[in-house]
Amino acid sequence: MEALLFTQGLNVVFEALILAMLVLGLAVVMGLLNVLNIAHGEFIMIGAYAAYIVQRAGLPYLLAIPAAALVCGVIGLVVERCLIRPLHYEPFETLLATWGLGLLLRKCVELGFGRGYRSVDIPIGGSVSLFGESYPTYRLVLMLVAVLVLASLFVWYRRAPTGARIRAMVGNPVLAEAVGIRTRELARNTFITGTALAGVAGVMVAPLTPVEPFMGLTFIVNSFFALVVGGMGTVSGLFAGATIIGGLQSVLSAAVSPTSAYIAMLLISILFLWQRPRGLFPRP
Amino acid sequence: MPTSIKMTRRDLVRAAGAAALAVGAPTIIRPARAADALKIGVLVADSGPAALFGPAQRAAAELGAATINAKGGILGRQVEIIFADAGASPAEVAKSAVKLMLSDKVEMIFGSHDSAVRQGVENVVKGKIPYVYTPLFEGDDCSSNVYFLGEVPEQELQKTLPKMVELAKGKTFYLVGNDYVWPRTTNDKAKKYIADLGGTVVAEDYYPLGAPNKFENTVAKIKSAKPAIVLQTLVGGDNVNFNRTFADFNLSDDILRLSCLLEENTLIGIGKDASKNLYSSLGYFADLDLPENKAFIGELTKKHGDKAPQQCTISKGLYDAFVFAAAVTTKSKSLAAKDFAAAAEGVQFDTPSGSMTMTHRHTSKNIFLARCEGTKFAVIDTFAAVPTQQSCT
Amino acid sequence: MAYFLVRSILILAFLILIPPLLGEFWAYQLGLYFIYGLAALGVGLTWGQAGILPLGQGMFVAIAAYLTAHGLLAFGSSPIAYLALPAASVIVAVLAFAFAALVFRGRFEQGPSFSLMTLALTLAAFQVANGWSSVTGGFNGLRNIPGLPGLDGFLDLYYLIAILLGLSIAAVDYLVHAPIGVLWRAIADNERRLAFLGYDVAVIKAVAFAVASGLAGLAGALYAPQQNLVTPDLAGFAFSGDLVIFAAVGGRATVLGPVIGAVVVGVLSAELRDRFPWWEIGIALFFIVVVLRLPGGLMTLFAPLQRFSFARTTIRARSAAPGKPRIATSLSVAFEDVRVRVGDVTILDGLSVRTGEEAVLCVIGPNGAGKTSTLNVMTGMLPRRGGRIVIDGADVLRPEPAIVANKGVARKFQTPSVFPKLTIDENLAVALWAGRWRGFDLLRLGLFGWTSPLLEEMRGRFQFLHDGTRPASALSHGERQILELTMALITEPRMLLLDEPCAGLSHEETAAVIDAIQWARGELNLRIIIIEHDMELVRRLADRVVVLHQGRFLADGSVEEVQCNPEVRAVYVGGSR
Structure with missing residues (x-):
């Protein structure tokens, strides 16, 4: 029984961390730029396909990370130029435009790769024994990476000048422009960072899930919930949201039943959104 | 006639x-x-x-x-x-x-x-x-x-389950499926056949349809419950997801899996690393x-x-x-x-x-039990003209 | 009114003439898309008018469809079955109203949280519909639902759908152009301003959501007999998303747009679906082009036809607005040891101050003294951490903008806060209606003709107010200051809070504004609290001056007294003015 509890505990942490990684790109784009990028899941999907191609080519899996970041970054660049900027980063307008974009990206990938499932082999196989219980190595590595990424992001956003500039731009774009921050470039780069991060998340989850053109749709809804429940534009918010949405569902799923857990997660999200409409840790 | x-x-x-x-x-x-x-x-x-x-x-x-x-x-x-x-x-x-x-x-x-x-x-x-x-x-x-x-479920299960019990040398079943009518009906029928075989169902898990499901929880429970056979009625991406998670947690060596809807495309998604001891019962491969x-x-x-x-x-x-x-x-x-x-x-x-x-407007047909070999199916048993037990007039 | 009737009758006639022209299949197909159009009509109403994007309208369609299905199954061929339609629609409207009123209560939020709540609801509803087989038939759906008694075949039902759609369009058209419609657009524009005029914003928003959901309910109620089958996919995310897409493609800000969007997208998909394997790429590109090039949706293409729309430019007979019950005395307010903290920053640190006999009280103090925060905490925009606020002798436990406004407090903000997308007349009308409308007044077009002596006086003083059809966004900064001041005054408050009322005004405008304020004060027996930096202005207006410093009371007295006060001088040393 303790063994089961221990594994389930790790599962809860794993789900929260993985969700945080999946949300990260969206958190950057939506939390900082107020762009409701509904095509976020499609960038994750493209990242996963990049991982598939890299693995099929017999290249080391780590190469998939820069590859996915590059592909998704370039698509992000084009999208920013052709869709997001012409719509002046307006939340509702970009929501609609990226809905069309998501459909387009799904069909384009389908055109190239077909509709069938692709499988990406686990790059680090085997399991590690922790206190007598074995847990898959790749999942442990993912958890470690997620923690490192989130921690360094936290530090970077607080310390680095770019972080300060983004905060300034978000707080007051006109003033930021006046003090010499090139908001247009900064917004573009922030957007590209968001899409590239989605691609990297895709590489991370590709070995765990079926890789197919519609896989992004399964990520997007939970990502939005995690982001809004947690609070946009802060690292603590991202973490809190992922823990509540991902972790809670995992706990309830183990304790009650997966369907009830899912419904309960939705209802609890409604409660949080009601009582804390700006999220648990909103941007001040 | x-x-x-x-x-x-x-x-x-x-x-x-x-x-x-x-x-x-x-x-x-x-x-x-x-x-x-x-x-x-x-x-x-x-x-x-x-x-x-x-x-x-x-x-x-x-x-x-x-x-x-x-x-x-x-x-x-x-x-x-x-x-x-x-x-x-x-x-x-x-x-x-x-x-x-x-x-x-x-x-x-x-x-x-x-x-x-x-x-x-x-x-x-x-x-x-x-x-x-x-x-x-x-x-x-x-x-x-x-x-x-x-x-229909009767065809997929009635001849196949006894064979699975024979292969697994055990009669304990863990049922996992999506939460809608086909898996629930199939499992209801399965429970009858399992009871006839003198077997037991240790637990059932149903995952919501169209939700971002993750299967670590169920896999951990399976690991702890140690059934002989996992009977799956998951569809599409969830089927792939579950089986990959199952194999990642190293359960595929000891526990047999029978899927009621595992066809060629899904198996490609599951991949060669996750298909060991995975079986499929269908009318065609x-x-x-x-x-x-x-x-x-x-x-x-x-x-x-x-x-x-x-x-x-x-x-x-x-x-x-x-x-x-x-x-x-x-x-x-x-x-x-x-x-x-x-x-x-x-x-x-x-x-x-x-x-x-x-x-009775349903079709009795051959049912094949196949074992996954990598991303291919190898038929290990054929049950000829399995009746449907449906009774439309 | 005549235009409105003509337009509604034309639409209805067009809908009824379709089947003889296009045949039975089209009657069936369009019948389905009209049902979607009904639900989209509601999305357009909440989103395009009130600025609230609902992402889960499919849930209301589904609930009404299941309810109607059970009604039809229970009553079969009895004419009572027809009652299932309005009943289902009303039930979901009431549910929607209760949900929205609860959620909107006591907060101003145009962010995505409400949208996501509706999304979560519909996702949960899908799972419930899927799992609750005894009631919903589960994934495969509730089948063998009888059609409506007396209606045979696709055509009969088509006419019913067409007539109900025509009537619904007319009803929404009316609502949008009625006073309630102006209030919805005012909410989308500047929700806080509306609350500060004393409106119960939560209820007005909830009404919009309820009307929209009632339309979704009507759609669901017609869906059940049209399809004879109700499946959980109505509550699925995809369908709710489609409704939003219909509204966006057609034009969410217009009445007809969402319906046209539903028909165009539906027919386009249906025609392409079976012909081109990659039709979805076409749909995606079409959609992106619409969003980029036609932000107003397809209805932009019909803009030249707008003059046929139910225009309110027709001069309406002026009528006197009902008077407000007036209490002769001016309003008093007292702060007792009020504390406000935001995060780590102390904003008010035990502020105690009260109004006295004076008519005009000026609040001064260096930057960060807590002047504007004093007004904010009094009107419920900042949470209080301690102390008491007493307005008109009564303790205000939870100040909210509307509550305070209804006690007779009007506020004019530092940066002018009007409804930029509304016209001058609409801005003024919204302010004039505040506290004066009763019962179903907000549905009466006659309200647009309301005026009051005070409003006419202001129009006389400020000529630009006559140019009623100009949008407020086209006004200069100074004009907007004056418009907001006028709006505050015509609510006939007992206390007026002004935050630097003359900032950004020219000399002439400043003189005119001061003159107007002086006049209004005499006319209304008004107490005025002014936050001001300009000592010249303070000298001209103030009966009494209160000086704040670092969130506390520092000194008070006449202008001369505070100017001589050593403590005040110490605070201002090196500072400005």
Whole structure:
């Protein structure tokens, strides 16, 4: 029984961390730029396909990370130029435009790769024994990476000048422009960072899930919930949201039943959104 | 008692060969001979979650039509297919069915899609023309003038479960499925068979449909419960997801898995690393080592080359529908509901997976138990003419 | 009114003439898309008018469809079955109203949280519909639902759907152009301003959501007999998303747009679906082009036809607005040891101050003294951490803008806060209606003719107010200051809070504004609290001056007294003015 509890505990942490990684790109784009990028899941999907191609080519899996970041970054660049900027980063307008974009990206990938499932082999196989219980190595590595990424992001956003500039731009774009921050470039780069991060998340989850053109749709809804429940534009918010949405569902799923857990997660999200409409840790 | 109008196996092989010519003709020239062509509406998944079957469904249907046409068509008329997308909502597909009947004047409808869509189509067809539903499903539908070619849970389980118990040397089952009618019905039937075998069900988990499911929890519970067999009724991406998670947690060496809907595409998604000790029970596998199947696949390869879409039980059923309709009409000489229904009872027809017999508007057929070898299926047992135990009149 | 009737009758006639022209299949197909159009009509109403994007309207369609299905199954061929339609629609409207009123209560939020709540609801509803087989028939759906008694075939039902759609369009058209419609657009524009005029914003928003959901309910109620089958996919995310797409493509800000969007997208998809395997790429590109090039949706293309729309430019007979019950005395307010903290920053640190006999009280103090925060905490825009606020002798436990406004407090903000997308007349009308409308007044077009002596006086003083059809966004900064001041005054408050009322005004404007304030004060027996930096202005207006410093009371008295006060001088040393 303790063994089961221990594994389930790790599962809860794993789900929260993985969700945080999946949300990260969206958190950057939506939390900082107020762009409701509904095509976020499609960038994750493209990242996963990049991982598939890299693995099929017999290249080391780590190469998939820069590859996915590059592909998704370039698509992000084009999208920013052709869709997001012409719509002046307006939340509702970009929501609609990226809905069309998501459909387009799904069909384009389908055109190239077909509709069938692709499988990406686990790059680090085997399991590690922790206190007598074995847990898959790749999942442990993912958890470690997620923690490192989130921690360094936290530090970077607080310390680095770019972080300060983004905060300034978000707080007051006109003033930021006046003090010499090139908001247009900064917004573009922030957007590209968001899409590239989605691609990297895709590489991370590709070995765990079926890789197919519609896989992004399964990520997007939970990502939005995690982001809004947690609070946009802060690292603590991202973490809190992922823990509540991902972790809670995992706990309830183990304790009650997966369907009830899912419904309960939705209802609890409604409660949080009601009582804390700006999220648990909103941007001040 | 089946009558003797069935095509022999050799006939089928020959017919399929002759069909190649007809299939080669581009579909655009259809109107030229449309005068007395018998139009059949075929509902395939061009969009939506099942769209990965779409191309294979189209290919199977086209080959079915060509095969029948090469043998003189249906009631002496050449068959012409009009495809419609069944991947949309039930309302939208029902609308397509109305259009097929009112505008295109189809005289039969064949469909491969989910049960919600089927009920939508049944509502508008209202038994006016024969409607042949081809994929596996949960059974318990007796709408008039509707004919079911797919596997029902009884067929997938009754012979297969004893064999699995034998292979696993254990009788404890863990059931995991998606939370909707097909998995729940299948598991209800399974529990009966398991009880008959003296086995026990240690737990059941149902995962919401269309939700971002993760399976670590269930896998951890399975690890702790140590059943002999995990019976799966998961569909699509969840099926892939569960099986990969299962293998990641190192359970595939000790616990057998039987999936009730594991076809070729899903297995590719699961991948070679996660398919050890994974079994599938279905009425058709593309690699079946039968001459009928070799001919079927051969013709598809001849036409589509390397790009031939991967066949599976879901898509191949549409080929069967043409063979079935031809067999029934040979006997009924009419498409009128009453004549067709009367002739359908007991009709026997040969398909790429062997001979089938329609009884009570469901189809008894061969069921194959296959073990996954990498991303291929190896049939380890064949159960001939498994009855459906459905009782539509 | 005549235009409105003509337009509605034309639409209805067009809908009824379709089947003879296009045939039975089109009657069936369009019947389905009209049902979707009904639900989209509601999305357009909440989103395009009130600025609230609902992502889960499919849930209301589904609930009403299941309810109607059970009604039809229970009553079968009895004419009572027809009652299922309005009943289902009303039930979901009431549910929607209760949900929205609860959620909107006591907060101003145009962010995505409400949208996501509706999304979560519909996702949960899908699972419930899927699992609750005994009631919903589960995944495969509730089948064999009888049609409506007396209606045979696709055509009969088409006419019913067409007539109900025509009537619904007319009803929404009316609502949008009625006073309630102006309030909805005012909410989308500047929700806080509306609350500060004393409106119960939560209820007004909830009404919009309820009307929209009632339309979704009507759609669901017609869906059940049209399809004879109700499946959970109505509550699925895809369908709710489609409704939003219909509204966006057609034009969410217009009445007809969402319906046209539903028909265009529906027919386009249906026609392309079976012909081109990659039709979805076409739909995606079409959609992106619409969003980029036609932000107003397809209805932009029909802009030249707008003059046929139900225009309110027709001069309406002026009528006197009902008077407000007036209490002769001016309003008093007292702060007792009020504390406000935001995060780590102390904003008010035990502020105690009260109004006295004076009519005009000026609050001064250096930057960060807590002047504006004092007004904010009094009107419920900042949470209080301690102390008491007494308005008109009564303790205000939970100040909220509307509550405070209804006690007779009007506020003019530092940066002018008007409804930029509304016209001058609409801005003024919204302010004039505040506290004066009763019962179903907000549905009466006659309200647009309301005026009051005070409003006419202001119009006389400020000529630009006559140019009623100009949008407020076209006004200069100074004009907007004056418009907001006028709006505050015509609510006939007992206390007026002004935050630097003359900032950004020219000399002439400043003089005119001061003159108007002086006049209003005499006319209304008004107490005015002004936050001001400009000592010249303070000298001209103030009966009494209160000086704040670092969130505390520092000194008070006449202008001369505080100017001589050593403590005040110490605070201002090195500072400005």
